Amino acid sequence: MEKPEKIKVLYIDDEQNNLNGFKATFRFDYTIYTAQNTEKAYEMLKAHNDIRVILCDQRMPDKTGAQFFEEIHGEYPDPVRMLITGYTDVESVIDAINKGHIFRYIKKPWTDIDIKSAIEEGNKFYTSNSLLVIKNKELQSAYDELGKFAYSITHDMRGPLLSIVGALDLAKGMESLTEIREILYMMDDAVKKLDEFIKNTHEYYNLKRGKLTFENIDFNNVVKDVEALFRITGRMDKVRFTANVVQNEIFLSDEISIKIILSNLFSNAFKYQRRNADDKFVDVNIEVNNNKAVIFVKDNGIGIHESHINNIFRMFYRATSEESGSGFGLYNVNDALTKLNGTIEVTSVVNEGTVFKVTIPGKTNDDK
Amino acid sequence: MTINKKLHFIVIDDSKLDCFIAEKIIKNTGKSESIRSFLQAQEAIDYIASAPPADDDSHTIILVDIQMPIMNGFEFVEAFENLPRKATANYTIYVISSSINENDIYKLRNYPSVRQFLNKPLTSNNLAILLG
Numbered sequence: 001m002e003k004p005e006k007i008k009v010l011y012i013d014d015e016q017n018n019l020n021g022f023k024a025t026f027r028f029d030y031t032i033y034t035a036q037n038t039e040k041a042y043e044m045l046k047a048h049n050d051i052r053v054i055l056c057d058q059r060m061p062d063k064t065g066a067q068f069f070e071e072i073h074g075e076y077p078d079p080v081r082m083l084i085t086g087y088t089d090v091e092s093v094i095d096a097i098n099k100g101h102i103f104r105y106i107k108k109p110w111t112d113i114d115i116k117s118a119i120e121e122g123n124k125f126y127t128s129n130s131l132l133v134i135k136n137k138e139l140q141s142a143y144d145e146l147g148k149f150a151y152s153i154t155h156d157m158r159g160p161l162l163s164i165v166g167a168l169d170l171a172k173g174m175e176s177l178t179e180i181r182e183i184l185y186m187m188d189d190a191v192k193k194l195d196e197f198i199k200n201t202h203e204y205y206n207l208k209r210g211k212l213t214f215e216n217i218d219f220n221n222v223v224k225d226v227e228a229l230f231r232i233t234g235r236m237d238k239v240r241f242t243a244n245v246v247q248n249e250i251f252l253s254d255e256i257s258i259k260i261i262l263s264n265l266f267s268n269a270f271k272y273q274r275r276n277a278d279d280k281f282v283d284v285n286i287e288v289n290n291n292k293a294v295i296f297v298k299d300n301g302i303g304i305h306e307s308h309i310n311n312i313f314r315m316f317y318r319a320t321s322e323e324s325g326s327g328f329g330l331y332n333v334n335d336a337l338t339k340l341n342g343t344i345e346v347t348s349v350v351n352e353g354t355v356f357k358v359t360i361p362g363k364t365n366d367d368k
Numbered sequence: 369m370t371i372n373k374k375l376h377f378i379v380i381d382d383s384k385l386d387c388f389i390a391e392k393i394i395k396n397t398g399k400s401e402s403i404r405s406f407l408q409a410q411e412a413i414d415y416i417a418s419a420p421p422a423d424d425d426s427h428t429i430i431l432v433d434i435q436m437p438i439m440n441g442f443e444f445v446e447a448f449e450n451l452p453r454k455a456t457a458n459y460t461i462y463v464i465s466s467s468i469n470e471n472d473i474y475k476l477r478n479y480p481s482v483r484q485f486l487n488k489p490l491t492s493n494n495l496a497i498l499l500g
Contacts, residue, residue, distance in 0.1 A: 158468070159383065159488075160383075162466045162489045163383055163488075165489050166490060167388075167389055190385050
């Protein structure tokens with residue numbers, strides 16, 4: 001097993017003897033950089049941006065340690081700063097601490113234990129601080145996504161609902177049964193659209209919050225399951241569906257994610273057909289080889305215009321106003337693939353059809 | 369709105385049901401000379417750009433949705449305002465949406481051609497108020 005990387009420490013002192021002694025004592029525990037003046041120290045900081053702890057002598061000819069720390073605070077805010085002093089310059093030390101420029105003050109002559117515990121504490125502070133930065137970034141992006149989500153939900157959920165309200169209002173004043181029937185069919189569509197949005201939202205949260213469970217995937221069965229889903233809803237009527245699966249090995253992956261990927265790609269292939277074409281087809285080809293699954297989903301539908309193709313995986317992006325869509329499907333596909341370390345490619349010609357190629361690596365035992 | 373003028377309507381909404389509802393309600397007022405629906409805003413822009421200049425005694429009311437794929441309501445209004453003045457005289461735009469987002473509604477104030485924002489669904493009542 002590889003050892004965790006050594007903590008990188010910069011030590012600044014105008015006396016070469018001190019530098020040598022420091023290096024000799026701690027070089028086994030830490031990666032030590034030394035500098036005899038602040039100019040040298042700047043060079044070191046520039047060259048090694050992963051220095052975590054800086055120790056600096058207070059009394060140096062060109063400037064004090066506290067002054068140096070104050071200077072670098074803006075440009076190098078991350079390393080943890082510690083002041084070493086043999087004199088009791090209490091005033092300057094207090095000042096430096098209060099200004100927040102130093103994490104700890106070490107008295108000369110120091111003992112090994114003093115320095116070690118200071119470096120360990122400083123490192124802990126550094127780690128939790130940088131962890132906080134990462135967490136904050138994650139939080140910010142989750143928050144942004146939530147904002148986008150809330151905005152679209154008002155449209156995608158309220159939209160169909162208000163259509164139904166409007167239709168009901170209209171139907172109340174209708175006398176002709178034919179007219180009422182016509183409006184009922186349209187309300188039916190609105191209800192289905194709403195339902196699809198809710199289902200997609202559910203998938204989205206499954207992907208976001210859900211943990212992956214790895215088990216052997218039998219693609220023949222998975223395709224059959226997904227196909228059955230479409231068979232029931234009648235969406236495959238008048239579309240020739242062929243699936244060809246070649247799998248002679250065990251393939252470990254997360255079944256829910258695989259099903260989300262397939263059902264969304266199938267759904268799009270069935271949905272975006274050319275209305276009047278008489279040879280509509282959807283072809284699925286899956287090959288598992290060397291612990292890698294390659295999936296092709298091909299249709300001869302309306303295609304995707306090249307100006308939209310780069311945006312189709314964005315949340316709520318819709319490249320067409322034909323057919324009902326939530327703008328969620330391919331976003332969820334992409335999300336699932338990211339979790340499985342998979343990739344997706346698309347080639348499409350308007351009015352000729354679209355091919356999606358998905359590549360998913362199987363889980364190996366080396367994976368985390 | 370002068371009562372003597374002939375009224376034409378353009379409805380722009382990516383929802384077929386909403387177009388259908390609007391058409392029925394407009395027809396029921398008995399005040400419309402013609403109604404055209406577009407599922408895509410760009411088609412409406414093309415139509416307006418190529419329509420013959422309207423005579424002085426006719427007027428067209430546009431009802432446009434905000435959230436639509438490809439060209440949304442804001443983009444429609446921008447494209448509309450960029451058309452030559454001759455083509456856009458005699459039009460009034462009403463934005464009708466399910467949006468309850470204040471920013472959307474606030475943003476509409478920047479467009480001089482937008483007369484008013486209406487909440488969905490369109491009902492015969494609020495259409496009657498709009499037509500005075």
